[in-house]
Amino acid sequence: MSEPLILGIETSCDETAVGIVKGRKLLANVIASSVEEHARFGGVVPEVASRAHLEAMQPTIDKALQESGIKLKDLDAIAVTAGPGLVGALLVGVSAANGLALALNKPLYGVNHLASHVAVDLLTHEDDVKPTIALLVSGGHSSILQVNDITNEIQPLGQTIDDAAGEAFDKIARLLKLGFPGGPLIDKEAKQGDENAIAFPRGLTNPKDLADHEFDFSFSGLKTAVSRYLQATPEYVRADVAASFQEAIVDVLLQKSIKACKQTGIDSLVIAGGVAANSRLRFVAEQRCATAGIELRTPPPSLCTDNGAMVAALGSLAVSAGRPPSALGIEAASSISPAIPIWA
Ligand code: KG4
Ligand code: ZN
Numbered sequence: 262m263s264e265p266l267i268l269g270i271e272t273s274c275d276e277t278a279v280g281i282v283k284g285r286k287l288l289a290n291v292i293a294s295s296v297e298e299h300a301r302f303g304g305v306v307p308e309v310a311s312r313a314h315l316e317a318m319q320p321t322i323d324k325a326l327q328e329s330g331i332k333l334k335d336l337d338a339i340a341v342t343a344g345p346g347l348v349g350a351l352l353v354g355v356s357a358a359n360g361l362a363l364a365l366n367k368p369l370y371g372v373n374h375l376a377s378h379v380a381v382d383l384l385t386h387e388d389d390v391k392p393t394i395a396l397l398v399s400g401g402h403s404s405i406l407q408v409n410d411i412t413n414e415i416q417p418l419g420q421t422i423d424d425a426a427g428e429a430f431d432k433i434a435r436l437l438k439l440g441f442p443g444g445p446l447i448d449k450e451a452k453q454g455d456e457n458a459i460a461f462p463r464g465l466t467n468p469k470d471l472a473d474h475e476f477d478f479s480f481s482g483l484k485t486a487v488s489r490y491l492q493a494t495p496e497y498v499r500a501d502v503a504a505s506f507q508e509a510i511v512d513v514l515l516q517k518s519i520k521a522c523k524q525t526g527i528d529s530l531v532i533a534g535g536v537a538a539n540s541r542l543r544f545v546a547e548q549r550c551a552t553a554g555i556e557l558r559t560p561p562p563s564l565c566t567d568n569g570a571m572v573a574a575l576g577s578l579a580v581s582a583g584r585p586p587s588a589l590g591i592e593a594a595s596s597i598s599p600a601i602p603i604w605a
Contacts, residue, residue, distance in 0.1 A: 265337040265580040269573025272354030273346025275310045277317035279325040280570030287384045288329035290570040293317035307347045314353035340576025343371030344594030351593035368586035370576045371604035378533040381564045381571035396518040399534035400427035405476045412579045419476025426536045429480040447503045454500030456508035463513045511542045531558045538562035
């Protein structure tokens with residue numbers, strides 16, 4: 262099928278999101294976020310997220326259908342995030358998708374959240390997602406992936422051995438009393454600061470660590486270094502700390518991603534996931550990829566953070582590629598390797 266009409270459902274964290282895609286065209290992208298209910302806790306509370314998904318699921322589907330002018334009966338398939346994520350949150354989307362697929366007698370595709378972050382690239386580019394290196398950086402994950410075929414063959418090259426990049430942003434934002442979620446707030450604060458003010462450590466980049474962790478990340482040492490700096494420097498300049506911390510993360514993410522491109526001979530890099538919305542990461546990536554002769558693709562910031570369009574995009578690619586649908590009654594999985602883009 263060349264231009265399948267797909268409805269995608271995403272409920273892995275705190276966004277109840279529904280996207281509708283035809284082929285590579287985005288027809289609707291509706292997001293109901295419960296982030297404000299979590300802000301006072303300084304992080305996502307799973308039970309609160311699940312309850313919010315239950316309340317928002319049906320109205321979000323209705324709104325996406327209304328926005329796109331699509332009728333449920335016209336859909337070619339339903340796609341849903343089956344994992345990884347918060348299991349109670351995933352269950353709400355997976356149950357809704359199972360119900361829809363059964364009632365409408367449509368194929369169901371349970372997709373990997375990480376692969377769908379990369380697949381969203383489809384919606385903003387004319388040409389196909391070719392073999393590429395993907396830097397996937399979100400609140401729960403930080404990986405470098407070798408994407409040979411986005412619906413079938415993804416090879417993880419490295420990942421974080423402690424915190425995810427987004428998690429590090431959120432923790433440092435808390436230390437700097439900026440609020441939650443921290444990524445966008447640090448991004449904004451850092452614009453007033455000097456990224457070279459403080460030399461924070463670049464985790465797993467010295468030769469000894471590289472031997473075992475060439476494409477892995479570690480951000481816990483950076484978090485400790487920032488925390489120690491704040492304790493030792495009561496008169497610290499918040500914007501400088503934010504900018505220097507952000508620079509340390511950006512530097513390591515790009516050093517390793519570009520090295521992965523060079524080592525595999527793949528001259529294309531997709532940066533995806535919530536942290537890909539970071540303006541400094543996007544700016545430095547453009548510079549370094551241009552120097553290295555690598556084609557850089559970054560989805561628009563609004564499609565970097567969790568959304569339903571990315572799920573529908575991966576569903577669309579799966580249907581176009583003739584991949585078999587998942588079994589009806591699929592279950593949610595809290596953790597699953599990025600090597601499995603579509604559930605059996
Ligand atoms: O992909 P995402 O929406 O959800 C997960 O799958 O985790 O990523 C959310 C993460 C949060 O940690 C948030 O702080 C971070 O992405 N983030 C950012 C920015 N916007 C969102 N981090 C840095 N700079 C940003 N502009
Ligand atoms: Zn995500």
